[in-house]
Amino acid sequence: MQSKPSHKTIRDIAELAGVSLMTVSRVINNSPLVRESTREKVMAIIEEQKFKVNITARSLVSQKTYTIGVFFSTIEHKVSDSFTMQCLREIYNTLAPGYNMVVKDFSQGLYEYNPSRTDGIIFISMQESDDEFISLIQQENPKIVVINRRTSIPNIINITIDEEAGAKAAVELLIRKGYKNIGLINGQPNIQANIDRANGYYQALQEARLPVNAARIYNGSFNFEGGYLMMTRLLQNTPDVDAVFCANDEIAVGALKALEERGLKGKIAIVGFNDSEIGRYTTPPLTTVHKPVDEMARQGCKALFDLINGKEHSELRHVLPTELVIRKSATKKID
Amino acid sequence: MQSKPSHKTIRDIAELAGVSLMTVSRVINNSPLVRESTREKVMAIIEEQKFKVNITARSLVSQKTYTIGVFFSTIEHKVSDSFTMQCLREIYNTLAPGYNMVVKDFSQGLYEYNPSRTDGIIFISMQESDDEFISLIQQENPKIVVINRRTSIPNIINITIDEEAGAKAAVELLIRKGYKNIGLINGQPNIQANIDRANGYYQALQEARLPVNAARIYNGSFNFEGGYLMMTRLLQNTPDVDAVFCANDEIAVGALKALEERGLKGKIAIVGFNDSEIGRYTTPPLTTVHKPVDEMARQGCKALFDLINGKEHSELRHVLPTELVIRKSATKKID
């Protein structure tokens, strides 16, 4: 003696409307093959009964989940919250109608991954070791896009930002302003952005025929604490430094704090990276490199839906340019 | 002439293993009703074929989606990124095994909501107007939890934080330190946290028999810019203010910036709210109110899974306490 389930199905609606369940299906799918009067009759019952189509049943037959995955290298503290949220917001706002987004981190590997749960995936990748996991997934589900980090996986859509050129431009600015002993405070060494930004730093120095001094280069973490600790250490070990390129804005904020404590604020130039909101509210306001995260996320999301919808995407790799944002933390050197 | 689909089903595995599909089903569900040798044989084929169960099909018959919704009042700029990320991280880490989380904002209302897509929902609510939407959803799907904001909806699990007591404690601290002309910089007036924190401010003043002066109260936005703009206006209009309670830490950072520009840093005490990371790296370091966001999110998520699993939850409402974090931005008043 089974009682009826509480939710309504198209069969219930069909009975109430005195039509077949196929007609109801046509109505909810906006098929033109329904007489207008029939459609109205069915729609009235649907509204009255507050009927909502069962997405699971639809998914089973259509072989689509109407869900995409947004997978982070790690949802933990490796990147700044503002960056993560910027990605999520932009992807959310670019979702195709009717689509949901599932947020996951893939630091635990394949263990919980099941291709039947998503129509496609955007990877926000941070480090080279991600590629192993991404390739495995690619074999089962080719509808994937990698953003934020250059990947060497073939035949994959990969939207990145020219981190190296951005970092180089930042250091070149410092050189133009008259700084010669330029330090570098970086984040976790395994993060690709770290490697790229360090390369930009090296290049700028080399092209200006300035020596690269390993004693001025520090690796910490991409956060306030990393910046503070490394700047403190840098000031102790290499007090001749006159400017520091910080690999992101959080590091720069921490570095400014260390300068302030030693009464050196304004004496040593600081440049950040990312153009986070906070940089406009530091003292002095932060010169930084604008990273077009919104654009990257949007393009990645659009490319994924093109893939899902079977549209060909001719350009597999897309590298977006950065832009220098000049504020007061790196003005002309005064001796 | 239809070619076989690329993905494997339990039927394929059954054929390859020479058993019925029921046996395969039992194996993937860890049923004890399978002979060990049979299990091993089937498992070998599963691994060899890289078979993964189709979650959609399982969902259709089990009437479970293995997905929860994490719905924000708005994913846009009403709250700080650090708060949003803290909620997401903690919920993610509290998810039951096999569960996915879908992140959405419900600023657009019911339009896209479909109860067949989630087994339950955690609402991170910000404003009273959310209740209308939440009640509508509650009718179709009673497995919901509301966190962050007191809701008047009956029979609903509601985990909040005693914002009022936290704000009151912060202002009482200022009073104890000798401040008398205490301003308030708040966020958007419709946000509940705003109302609660303002009430805490009023209460502390009233209990200390200090006058509440409307000219010292400013409403802006819960971000750096709001703090900066309102502090600037406050300094112009009511220069007798000797301390300011800011409704969150981002506001406090903006306010410190405005003070610094006028050479007033250290002269006017500042207290924030939330205990965000940034507060440890301002100058001076920020005295603030610790909001146990992690705990709130974790309890909300656990309660939701209790609900989903049919466990009774005796305590519907839970209010978590805050804690004062004393740093240098609000030391004893010096005249």
Added chain:
DNA sequence: TTGAAAGCGCTACCAC
């Protein structure tokens, strides 16, 4: 323009 039948991939239920 409408409807009947088949079946998506899986689990619940019953039989052996």
Added chain:
DNA sequence: GTGGTAGCGCTTTCAA
């Protein structure tokens, strides 16, 4: 222990 059958709620295909 194992297998057959029904059916979750929907769309696709074909027939009327």
